[in-house]
Amino acid sequence: MNRITNRIKTYVVLSVLTSLLYACVPSKIIREENKTTPHTFHNKSIDSTNTATIQWKEFFADPNLISLIDNALANNQELNIILQQIDIAKNEIKIRKGEYLPFVNAYAGVETEKASKYTRNGAVEEQLNIHEDEKFPDPLNNFSAGISASWEIDIWKKLRNGKKAAVFEYLSSIEGKNFMVTNLVSEIANSYYELMALDNQLTIIEQSLQLQKEAQKMIRLQKEAARATQLAVSRFDAEVLKNKSSLYLIKQKIIETENKLNFLTGSYPKHIERNSDNFINIAFDTIYTGVPSQLLVNRPDIRKAEYELSAAKLNTKIARSNFYPSLDIKAGVGLSAFKPKYLTSAPESLVYSLAGDIVGPLINRNAIKAEYNTATNKQLQAIFEYEKTILNAYIEVENELSNIQNLKESFKLKEQQVNALSESIDLSIRLFKSARAEYTEVLLTQREALDAKIEIVETKRDQLLAAIKMYQALGGGWN
Structure with a gap:
């Protein structure tokens, strides 16, 4: 209940600030x-x-x-x-x-990354096992495929x-x-x-x-x-x-x-x-x-x-x-894994994202x-x-x-x-x-x-x- 109340207060404050900011728009x-x-x-x-x-x-x-x-x-x-x-x-x-209209793109890619052992990612990878007796791949590959979309709400x-x-x-x-x-x-x-x-x-x-x-x-x-x-x-x-x-x-x-x-x-x-x-x-x-x-x-x-x-x-x-201000919505859904054989292992390889941005000149x-x-x-x-x-x-x-x-x-x-x-x-x-x-x-x-x-x-x-x-x-x- 407190979370809902806080969100309502945040939206009200943002609305007031926006109204005050754009009340002086020239005409x-x-x-x-x-x-x-x-x-x-x-x-x-x-x-x-x-x-x-x-x-x-x-x-x-x-x-x-x-x-x-x-x-x-x-x-x-x-x-x-x-x-x-x-x-x-x-x-x-x-x-x-x-x-x-929304822009929808299909993508597929592959990348390789070698992390240093003296960094956080490298130290974590050293300790992790994906399966028994199978260490985290080094260097780390990443195979991905999916669909991304972006839309500026008019x-x-x-x-x-x-x-x-x-x-x-x-x-x-x-x-x-x-x-x-x-x-x-x-x-x-x-x-x-x-x-x-x-x-x-x-x-x-x-x-x-x-x-x-x-x-x-x-x-x-x-x-x-x-x-x-x-x-x-x-x-x-x-x-x-x-x-x-x-x-x-x-x-x-x-x-x-x-x-x-x-x-x-x-x-x-x-x-x-x-x-x-x-x-x-x-x-x-x-x-x-x-x-x-x-x-x-x-x-x-x-x-x-x-x-x-x-x-x-x-x-x-x-x-x-x-x-x-302009309102942009970005979303994406796809598959990602460090080996191609894991791409079909859903929902473990499933990735998705959703973001919305309000941007205006200040x-x-x-x-x-x-x-x-x-x-x-x-x-x-x-x-x-x-x-x-x-x-x-x-x-x-x-x-x-x-x-x-x-x-x-x-x-x-x-x-x-x-x-x-x-x-x-x-x-x-x-x-x-x-x-x-x-x-x-x-x-x-x-x-x-x-x-x-x-x-x-x-x-x-x-x-x-x-x-x-x-x-x-x-x-x-x-x-």
Whole structure:
């Protein structure tokens, strides 16, 4: 009865000491993340229809572009690197899960020990007999085999929180892959339409060169008839040489853009299949933005930041639990004897052990405090990163909404400009032939028409890229 009473008193004293010791565990109040977004985008009505839910194979109608994206998703090296990172994160979950389960090991061993006769063990062995007329072995061998186990009891959920944090990091890596897919789809589409725009610019310059060569021939005939000067001939010659030079620059850009697409698809340089003839008439269906709160669900980078924040919160809890004592249980059972033949003589050769340890930091806890402070700082970083990602997503959509509208108006005006200048080319040539216009007017009209045609191609390209950017900004392209 006295023994039981003494044990109860001991447990009470230990509990009180532990409570007093860990009552001063630091705890920082960290604000919650702000998930609020505006109810709608600027000058947009509230409508939940969202283009981001459309799969990229439906968003892009060009079969050549779809084939390029398919190849990239299978062969892009950077994407494959990220897929390996996902597998690494999955393995980390298994590692963390194994940490809070018991560790069980099987062992077998043999050892030899020679004790001095002038030590306690040696003197005892000298006097002992195992059986009649059989002395204690000298040197003493020991053969053993058995099972040992160790288990850290997860009182404060430190190990389970570690496993949950690993799960969030795994989910974050998946969203990182999805964000990579979104960027990859967007980059391939951008480069593809850039390539088509370059093809059209090349065609425009070649057509312009034909007109300029005809004008150049006409100026030479005028000079022979003494109706024009060498200055006019030289000016037209210079203009033709200038545009021929531009041809080579565009051809180089075409090669580089093709090779960029080849790199993104994981292949060596080859021709990229495309049909650029109808480039100026390509159009996407109307893009529906939905409501800003849908960005939290559709954008992989926002979900990635959210999972990273959840992992950071758990890491803070893990760092705080380091202030509390840990409980370790160790146990073992097996057979041990100085000769192998005695190993089967149970229960005489049976050995077992059971021990439990409570260990906690008492003095010099500065390192643990520093780890806890670091964890809270990282949690705050994750909060700011999450809020920044949401804000950036909203602003990207707003920018592209404005960009699409302004490019639409700009394209209409450039169409009118091109039509007007195209008519002016024929008119300027007829006026020059009838000596009612100077050669400089012909030259400037052709130059302005060429610049206007190239600009309208660039504007069309920018319209297509803005639509792709909007699709990406809304969170489309990864599903």
